[in-house]
Amino acid sequence: MKIFVGLISLISILLVTLAGPLYKFGLIDLATAFAGFKFGVFAGIAALVLLGIQLLFKRDTASIGSALTSAMLAITAIAIPLSMMNSAENVPPIHDISTDLVNPPEFVAIAPLRADAPNPVEYAGVETATQQRAAYPELQTLRYSQSKSELVGATKQAIDNLGWELVNVNADTGIIEATDTTLWFGFKDDIVIRITDNGSKRLVDIRSKSRVGGSDLGKNAARIHKLIEELDDVLGE
Known part of the structure; x- marks a missing residue:
């Protein structure tokens, strides 16, 4: 399960962080990039839920290092889009x-x-x-x-x-x-x-x-x- 949780958390951070460069170099459009943000958040939440289950019911399969790494990746994947949403809510929708x-x-x-x-x-x-x-x-x-x-x-x-x-x-x-x-x-x-x-x-x-x-x-x-x-x-x- 440790590998599965780590994989999901890695996918979550990649969906978020790669959205910008992939759009920048013309490999995806803006809508797809923002969709990556959304699915990155979902994957990050899923990783945290799975990590919680692992720590509660299968603690012997987890190590401190892998748990902290997975948590850090998942939280970062969630925090970046949420921070941008918070910024958008605090300024007028103008450009x-x-x-x-x-x-x-x-x-x-x-x-x-x-x-x-x-x-x-x-x-x-x-x-x-x-x-x-x-x-x-x-x-x-x-x-x-x-x-x-x-x-x-x-x-x-x-x-x-x-x-x-x-x-x-x-x-x-x-x-x-x-x-x-x-x-x-x-x-x-x-x-x-x-x-x-x-x-x-x-x-x-x-x-x-x-x-x-x-x-x-x-x-x-x-x-x-x-x-x-x-x-x-x-x-x-």
Whole structure:
């Protein structure tokens, strides 16, 4: 029974952890990847139940090492999807975040790269803005005293520091575009930064949008925060 319990727990963790890479490299679609999550949880629960039965009725077939390993694998397989579900419940089901909700920065060079993406390049609209305003009220237009050219250079450096792919830089219009590819699933999320003059100040707006998925689990807001922090570090703010 020890081997059977170990096998089920191993299957559970593989169903969960391999879902991302298999989708990332185009071997399965997103629905299949999420199905792997679901069956991974079921397998993890089954492994824990079987482990409990083994420890109660066939303790002589179990060892401390095998029991702990099986339990750890099964619990991890259950915890990862549940953690993601918990994150989804604690953030609004949106995937388009901007510091300017009235006139969000528009994608230019990235627009054709999103032609086949499930989420269109256009801003998601008033309902999304309302939900963002309630969830992330701190995300607003930034104001800097540096020149536009200085901010363009600093933004390029910040993007490079974060490991994102720089797609477009237009110093004249103050538009910088980049793509961030997530490590596990390989999701591509796009970022556009707009720098405009406003008297003695420069206004900086940032927009981050997922190419796929209804809810971003808070990733786009977190990405904007990371960029702001990195930009301030580069500028010495």
